[in-house]
């Protein structure tokens with residue numbers, strides 16, 4: 001299911017439909033896929049952003065001198081960000097309003113609202129001066145819609161680890177927000193203020209525990225793929 005993992009001979013892929021009691025409600029989050037990714041299936045960047053010979057390569061562990069902005073800019077220009085967005089990411093507001101806007105962060109959220117085994121994620125950390133990522137439904141102006149349709153979480157290690165993918169089929173949620181894989185900052189209307197209060201619930205791999213560093217690899221329907229590392 002994870003198209004970017006490329007060792008079928010050693011890969012085990014299976015789907016899980018998960019149901020979990022959470023705060024009295026039953027959470028049935030998305031279809032997720034787990035992939036055991038063996039060591040050395042990807043070439044990790046040797047040092048800071050853009051230093052890898054292959055700008056498309058996704059590092060398994062956090063490279064020394066990791067610079068998420070620079071890495072994603074290089075990889076985006078190489079093809080993982082749509083050409084129509086290149087002028088924006090390379091422009092004077094590229095870091096704050098475009099690249100930074102697509103980098104994940106863990107928001108301050110009541111832990112009781114986050115189901116066990118999930119990580120709450122938002123994009124564009126205001127504390128770093130980045131613009132918060134908006135979300136928008138499909139429309140005539142944007143037929144694809146504008147939200148993250150998948151997030152993959154993997155323990156940041158060069159050894160074997162499970163890559164856990166969560167998928168988000170639609171935005172905004174119709175009906176139960178949590179069942180669709182979301183929370184809303186402030187528990188209000190998830191479509192208010194251009195959807196900037198949307199929190200994504202990303203399923204954690206079973207081999208990740210609190211305090212671990214993980215790699216987040218995610219896809220915005222309008223603006224392409226982004227990679228970064230976070231501590232759970």
Ligand SMILES: [Fe+2]
Pocket residue numbers: 102133146220221222223
């Ligand atoms: Fe976006």
